Amino acid sequence: MKHxxxxxxxxxxxxxxxxxxxxxxxxTGVNLSNSLLIAGGGPLPLGLEVxxxxxxxxxxxxxxxxNSPDAVPFEDSLTVIAGLAPEVPSRFFRLDSSTRxxxxxxxxxxxxxxxxxxxxVDEDNTSDVSERGVWGESxxxxxxxxxxxxxxxxxxxxxxxxxxxxxxxxxxxTFGIQGVFEMNMFAVASGINSFxxxxxxxxxxxxxxxVLNIQFADLAPYIFNEERIGDRxxxxxxxxxxxxxxxxxxxxxxxxxxxxxxxxxxxxxxxxMAYVLGITLQPGEEITMAHRMSYLTQAKIASxxxxxxxxxxxxxxxxxxxxxxxxxxxxxx
Numbered sequence: 001m002k003h004x005x006x007x008x009x010x011x012x013x014x015x016x017x018x019x020x021x022x023x024x025x026x027x028t029g030v031n032l033s034n035s036l037l038i039a040g041g042g043p044l045p046l047g048l049e050v051x052x053x054x055x056x057x058x059x060x061x062x063x064x065x066x067n068s069p070d071a072v073p074f075e076d077s078l079t080v081i082a083g084l085a086p087e088v089p090s091r092f093f094r095l096d097s098s099t100r101x102x103x104x105x106x107x108x109x110x111x112x113x114x115x116x117x118x119x120x121v122d123e124d125n126t127s128d129v130s131e132r133g134v135w136g137e138s139x140x141x142x143x144x145x146x147x148x149x150x151x152x153x154x155x156x157x158x159x160x161x162x163x164x165x166x167x168x169x170x171x172x173x174t175f176g177i178q179g180v181f182e183m184n185m186f187a188v189a190s191g192i193n194s195f196x197x198x199x200x201x202x203x204x205x206x207x208x209x210x211v212l213n214i215q216f217a218d219l220a221p222y223i224f225n226e227e228r229i230g231d232r233x234x235x236x237x238x239x240x241x242x243x244x245x246x247x248x249x250x251x252x253x254x255x256x257x258x259x260x261x262x263x264x265x266x267x268x269x270x271x272x273m274a275y276v277l278g279i280t281l282q283p284g285e286e287i288t289m290a291h292r293m294s295y296l297t298q299a300k301i302a303s304x305x306x307x308x309x310x311x312x313x314x315x316x317x318x319x320x321x322x323x324x325x326x327x328x329x330x331x332x333x
Contacts (some may be wrong), residue, residue, distance in 0.1 A: 026142045029138065043120045098255045166281070190264045195301075206243065218275060230263045233266060270316055
């Protein structure tokens with residue numbers, strides 16, 4: 001399959017990190033996942049209803065640029081609509097490249113996004129969502145091996161599914177949602193005027209007309225790692241767990257580096273969070289849960305030095321990521 005061959009070529013270029021002014025390499029990638037089980041994965045307790053509210057919101061975009069008259073553009077894509085089990089997810093693969101010299105240099109951007117959702121028939125004979133998982137990878141690279149040309153690659157994904165969760169019983173109902181966040185990202189800037197960045201946020205957003213009665217607990221120790229090489233490298237991994245206060249449970253990360261002509265840079269950020277939420281709903285109470293994932297990668301080689309202001313906080317990072325925009329596509333999820 002031609003897109004798998006292209007992915008192999010991307011990883012080969014990423015692993016080849018030159019030390020000379022030419023070649024120049026800017027490469028970045030992100031890999032993240034978030035899976036969750038509602039009330040143990042079903043069938044749900046009597047009276048607990050979990051319904052989808054809107055069509056799946058999904059935006060994928062990727063573009064590449066090589067400022068050379070002999071640049072060859074290329075696009076590839078694969079869409080598989082399935083998603084009824086984790087073994088057979090719906091898949092959305094996109095690739096855009098602009099290369100020269102037989103594909104050995106240029107810019108490449110790709111997204112590989114997958115998701116699934118399981119419905120269970122519960123005790124009151126209704127079909128409710130009991131399990132969902134979303135994961136994806138994004139890669140962007142700009143690489144020069146002979147002559148200098150400006151080059152850039154950008155890829156981004158936004159995915160959201162909203163749910164209505166309600167208690168149809170005459171008494172209060174307590175249930176759990178458990179899941180795992182995993183996030184890995186890197187950025188490499190090797191050579192003059194190179195820049196690479198990956199940014200990602202994934203999580204659950206709860207809203208209600210009542211005060212949220214949601215308790216958070218770790219199922220395993222929260223593990224994260226941040227590594228930086230070079231004075232212009234930045235990496236950060238954070239999480240938000242005050243669900244009762246903010247309505248948010250999320251993990252966010254960034255890896256960024258650039259070379260203005262002095263020092264190469266590397267940045268890596270990784271994190272894993274296994275959690276459980278204890279949710280109590282009063283009789284007839286309904287809350288809304290949005291399951292969101294958003295990530296971007298961008299790489300650039302410029303003719304002038306690149307300077308980037310470090311983000312003031314992960315709040316700004318989250319606003320940036322979720323400001324990508326939403327294109328609602330009707331797909332199975």
